[in-house]
Amino acid sequence: MARAVGRLLSGGTTIALAASLLLLADGQPAHEIDSFRNDLCIVAPATPYDPSSGLAMYAPRPIPASARCPVCGMYPARFPRWAAQVIFKDGATHFFDSPINLFDFLQRVDHYDRRYTFNDVAVSYVRDLESGRWIDAGQAAFVLGSNAAGPMRKADLPAFESRGAATDFSRRHGGTVLSAADVTPQVLQSLGGARHHHSADAAP
DSSP states (O other): OHHHHHHHTTOOOOOOOOOOOOOOOTTOOGGGOOTTTTSSOOOOOOBOOOGGGOSOTTSOOOOOTTOOOTTTOOOGGGOTTTOEEEEETTSOEEEESSHHHHHHHHHTHHHHOTTOOGGGEEEEEEEOTTTOOEEEGGGOEEEESOSOBOTTSSBOOOEESSHHHHHHHHHHHOOEEEEGGGOOHHHHHHTTOOOOOOOTTSOO
16 A cells, blocks of 8 residues: 555546535534634545646645645644645645645545545645755655654654755754655554544544
8 A cells, every 4th residue: 555655646637526515523513613622623625726726737736824634634834844735636635734644644545535535646745844845745755763843743754855865864863764655554653643633524
């Protein structure tokens, strides 16, 4: 599965219409939801592709300020150097606050968004930690075990455009350089996993 994730991170081509659905927990009124505690974080639909944006369907998108990570419920726009995104074959996009949440999502897409499966993913992007440029996640290098804390103030997987840049970073901050295919469920578990929120849209 991890190697399949690594291959799929780089591409795909088909077009469909994005669905739009927002669910609440069983019987819980919206005004009772504490958005700060994240006892319940609603998974909003993936952001549909906007043909008027001037961007190619599978080009990386600017992160909307209101977008929330479907894995942990945080706001990726607040952590621009750590952010990631998945673009589906219909052009819709989910945004993530860090690479670890991107990989967690790709391991079980339909758990976090029932409208899609792993096979619906066209391409994924991460941001180079140093330059801020969007890069194809399948071609990026990641550092496991560094002393750099991610947005959730714990270990993450800082991303780099080249293996050389990742190696230089690991010399300064510790850690081991990995490719996308090396990021297995065991690696994610070693990082403590993502801080999952309870989602009414998640599969049981």
